[in-house]
Amino acid sequence: MTIQMFFLAFFGGAAVWFGIVVFRTHSMVRSALALLFSQTAVGLMFLAMQAEFLGVLQIMMMATEMSVMAIFMVMFMMDPGGMGAMEMTHQKRLSLWAGGLGVVAALAAIWLANWGPAVAEVPSAAEQTADLGRELLGRSMFIFQSAGLTILTAMVAATMVAIAPQKERPE
Amino acid sequence: MTALAQYAILLGLTLGAVGFVFSLYALARAIGRSREEPGKDVPATAGTLSRDPVWVRYHAKYYGYALLFLAFDMEMAFMYPWAVVYREEGLVALLDMGVFLAILFLGLLYGWSQGALRRQE
Amino acid sequence: MTVLVVLLALAAGAYLIAILESWAVHGRLEPARPAISALALLGRESVLARTPDRLFFEAGPILLLVAGLLAAAVIPLAPGLIVTDLATGALFLNAALAYVLVALIMAGWGPNGAYGMIGGWRFLGQFIAYAMLIVMPITAVAMRAESLSTVTIVQSQAALWNIAYQPLGFVLFVVAAMGLAWLPPLDLPTAPGDLAGGVEAEYTGVRLAVLRLARMVLILALAGATVTFYLGGWLGPWLPAPVWSALKILIVAGLMVSAGRLVPRVREARYLELSWKLGIPLALANIFIVGVIALVVPI
C-alpha cells in the first residue's frame, strides 16, 4: 500500500513539474511535449491506482493528440524553437488568479464531495474494462451517443474553420 | 501475478533499457571522445555548409487530416470497452455502435466533401 | 525468469531481422554483418549538432527503444512465456507504439537540421495516416476474443486463425505496421532519395547504433503483434509452441522488411489520401462484418 502511495506521489509530482515546464520553457515543441509527459504521468498515476484501462488509455490518447498539438503550435507560434528566448507569457495577473481559483475549487471538490465508502476489493483490470463496456451499453447509452454527436459537431466545426471553401481557394 | 507487480516489471524493463543505453554510451566514451573541429557540428546538408537554424514555423499541409484525426481518436476511446463486451451484449451492441459509427462516418464524409481530406496546397 | 527468456529471444530476433534487412538491401546473406556494423558504430565518434535541443537529441533513440521494448513486453511466445500478461494487453501495445511518433519528432527536431526537421514532421503526417488503421483492426480482434489480453486473443483463435476470420483487418494492420516502423515503401522520415537520411541523418556513432537497435526491436514487436492478432500466436500442430511463434514472427518480419522494396516510395499526400479515403471505410466495414460474424458463428 505504501509503495502505491509513494508511486502515486512521485507521478503526481512529475505531472505537476512537467506542467510547470510547459510555461517556463521558451521552445514550443518542448512545451508541447512537456504537456504530453505531464499527461503520461497522470496516466501512470491511474496505473498506480490500479485503474488499468483508464491509465493505458490516457497514456495512449495523450501521446498522439499532444503530438498533433505540437505541430499546430509550431505552425502558428512565433519562433517555435525558442532561440530568441522571448518572454511569451502575457496577462500574468489574470492567469495567476485563474490558476489559484482552479486549485481551490479542485481541493474543495475533493474534500467536500461524498465519494461513498472506499471499495474493499478493487475489481481486476479485465472486469473494469467489461464493466465500462456494460456501462456504455446500459445506463449511460445516452451519454455515449451524445458524445458521438459532440464529436461530430467538433469535426464539422473544425473543418469549417480550417478549410477554405472551394470557391475561395486560390487555384 | 497481481496487476501492480506487472506494472513494476514494466517499469523495471523501462529503467533497464535506459540503463543499458547509458552503459553503451559509457562504453563508447571509454573507446574515445569525439574531437571538436570546425564545421563538424553543422548539420550535414549534402556537402554545403548551411549554418542557419531551421527551427521555423513549419508549414504542415496535412492539418485537414489532423483535425479529423483528433475527433476519430476520441471515438477509439469508446470502441475498446464496447469491443470487449460485444459478444456478450449481442445485437444491442451492434446497433448501438452502428449508430455511433454512422454518426462519425457522417463527420468524415462532411470533411471529405469540404476538401479537408487532401494536401492543403 | 520468463522476462529473461523473452528478452534473450528478443535480442536474437532483432539480430536475425538485421540480417534479413541487410540481405534485402544488399542482396547478399552475410550473417556476421550486423555484429560488425554494430561494433564499427561503437567505434565511431558520436557528433553533436551545433545548437541542438540536447534533451530531445538524447531522448529520441532512448524513447524509441523503450517504446519497442514495452510493445514487445505484451507479445506471448508460448502459453506461459510472456513478460507481462496485462488484461488490456492490446491497448497497452497500441499505447507503447504511440511513443514511436514522439521519439521521431524529438529525433527530428533535436539536431536543428533541415533534413531531420522535415523528416520528423513528415512522420507526424504519416502517423495520422496509419494511426486509425492500427486501432480499428485491433478493435475487431478484441471483439472476437472478448478481451484485450493478448494471451486470450491467441487462445480465441484456436479454431480458426484471425487471418481467415477477418482477412481485411489483417491486410490493413500489416500495411499500417509497415507505416509505423517506416519500412519501405513508407520510409518517408528517413527517405534516402529526398531527405538523405532525414531523421537518422544527424545521429552518428553509438547513438545511431541505439536508434538502429530500437528500430529492429520495433519491427520485431510489430511482427509479433501481427502473429498474435492474426496468425494464431503459438498455436500450431506438431511443433512446440515457442518454435511456432518464433517461426511465424521471423517469416512475417522478413516479409515486412523485404516485400516493400518492390514498390517505389509512396508520396505522403498519396498515403494520407489512400488511408483516409480507402483504409478507414474498409476498417469500419471490417468491424461491422466481424460484428455480424461474431454474433452468428459461435467459434
Added chain:
Amino acid sequence: MIGARSGALTGLRRLVANALARDLRGFVVPGMDVAWANGLDLAGTGLHLATTPRHASVLVIIGPLPAGLADAASVAHAQMPRPRAILALEAGDLAPLPAADATGALTQAGLVAALADLRRTIANGAFGSGAREYSAPALETRIEYTCPMHPEVVSDQPGNCPKCGMTLVPRETAAPLSHAGHAMPDMSDGVTAETPPDPVAATHQHGAHHPSGDTKTMVEDTHAGHGHDHAKQTDASAQYTCPMHPEVTSDQPGSCRKCGMFLVPVEDKDAHAGHGHTQTDHSALGSHSDHSAHGGHSGHGAHGGAEVAGIEAHFMSMVDLTRDMPASADGLKMEWIDVPFGPFFPGLPGGLELELTLDGDAVAAAKAESGVSAVNLLREAATSPEAFIDQLAALSPLSPVAYRELACRALEQAAGQNPASDTASARAAAVERERIASHLNWLAGFGTQSGLHWLERRAAGLQLELRHADARGIAALTPRTTALLRRLHRTPLLHDKLNGNGKHADGDALSGPVARAAGSTSDARSDNPVYGALGFGVLTGTGGDARARLTQRTGEIAQSLGLIARAGQIAMPEVQNIGSVSGKGEAIVETPRGAAQLRLTLTGGKVTQAEISTPTAALVALIGAMARGRELGDAMTAIGSLDISPWELTA
C-alpha cells in the same frame, strides 16, 4: 592516418578497428553516376554506400576533383565522424582535403586494390597518434549576432535588438571571403543605409554568402537580381512609415508618434513587384541575411507603446507580424527556409548544387548551379586535333563518346574529309551504345532516389557490362536489358507516382529525350544519312511529365539496341591525319541528353577557335518552374527526371 581517433590501440580498440576496417561506408564524390560512368562497381566490392557524410567513414573521390567542388568536398570531409579516411582514384592534388589514405587507378581492379590497403590502414591506424585537426577555408566561421525577428539587424557583439528589444541570437556566418574571385558580378559592397543610422544595428552588409565555390555560373530564375539591387533604386522621395501604424507617414526617418517605433522606408509596392523579384522575405531566423527583402517590414509595438486593451505593450500579435510575408497557396503565411540539396545528394547528378526555398515540405523556389562546369573550352590557343578531341571528351565524363564523335565530325567537315560509310555506322553504333549506358545510369540514379534498390543494382550492373561490350556482347545482353525494362514498367504504383509530375511547357530551346517526351520531333539523328541507312525513326512520347520521360528513355534504349544490332560492329570515333588544312567546321550530335553543336575553325592543321552549345542550360532553366509549389519528393523526382549533366553546363 590523419582521420584517426586519439587513443592507444589496446584490446577493445583493436577489435573495434578491425570491425571498422571490414565495415567501410563510402561517401562518393562527385557522385554515384560518375562512378558508374567510369565503370566502377562500388557495391560489388563490399563497400556500403552512405547517403550522408554523417554515416560515412570513407570519402571516395572519383577522378580529378573539380575546383568548384573543392569546398564542398572539404565540408563533406569535415562532417564525417572520425575515424575517417580518403580514397582517391586518380584525383590528383586534393588541395583543401588532407592527403589521401589510399589511392588507385580509375578501374575496378584499381578500386579493389585501393580498398584492400585502405582496410589494412584503418585496421592499424583507426586509433593512434596520427590524428590532426582538419580545417579548410570553407569552414572558418565568424560569430555575429542577429535578431530572430529582424535579420537585417546584425551586430558583432551581443545586445538586444533596437526594434523589438529581443536578445540578439549568436549566429555563425562564413568568415569574410578573403580569397580572391567573388562570384557575384555586381557585388555592391557599398553600405546600404536602409535601416536608420543606429549605433547598435550595424548597417545591412552583405554578410553570410554562399561560402562554397567561386567559379560557378549563377543560373537564377526566381531570385532575379538577388536582394541587394534594392540598394540601387532608393530614390530621393522615399516615404517613411511605421510598420505597426501604416497611417503614420513622414518624409524623413524618425520614430512613430503613436508607438515610438523607428520609421522604415517604404518602396511603392508596384516597383517592388515590378522587377519580377519573388519577395522571399523569410523574416525570422531561417533566412540568409544576404537577400531578405526589408520593405515595410512589420515590427511591433516597441517598449512602452500604446496600451492595447488588456495586452501588455510588447505582445507581438502574429497577424501584424506576418502582414507582409509571402502567403503560400493555402493562404497561410509561414517562414521559408533555404535548404541546400548540395553537390553530393543521393539520386541527383553529382555536382549539381540545388538550393530549394522550402515552405514546410513544399518547394517555394528552386535554384540550381553547377559546381563542375567546364571553365573554358580551349585551353591553349592552338591545339592539335587529337588533343582537342580528348579535351572535349573530358568535358563530360557521363557521355565522352558522344562529344568525341562531335569533335571528329566537326574536324572532318573542316578538313573536307568524309569517312567511309561502314566506319561512320560503326561510330554511330558507339554513340548509341553510350546512349544505352547513359540511360541505364540515369535509371540507376532514379532507383536510388525512389527507393527501388533492385532497379539500382540491376541497372548499374547492366550498365557496367554494356559500356565496353562489343556488338556481339551487346546482342547477348539484350534479353536481360529488355527483361529489366519490362519489369520496370510492371512495377506497381510507379506510374501512379510519376503521373503529372514535372510537367513543363514545350520550350523551343529544348532538345533530347525531355523535349521528345513532350511531343517534339527534334532529333539530330533524323537528318543524318548514316542513321537513315540503319532504319532510324524519331521516337516521340506524349505528356511531357516524369512518366513520359521514363517511357521515352526506356524506348530509346530498346531503339538503340536495334540500331547497334543492325550496324553490326562498333568503333570508337577518331580522326585520320588532318594534315595542315584550314577551314571552318560545324557538327551537331544527339548526345543522350540532347543535341550538342560545335563550331570550330582549323588553321594549319591546328584548332584555333571552337564554340560549343550543350542542351543542359535549357534543362536547368526548367527547374524553377517545374519545382515551384510541389511537394519535396515530387520536386526531387521531377528534377531527377530531367537527367541534367552539370558537367556540360559551360560557363
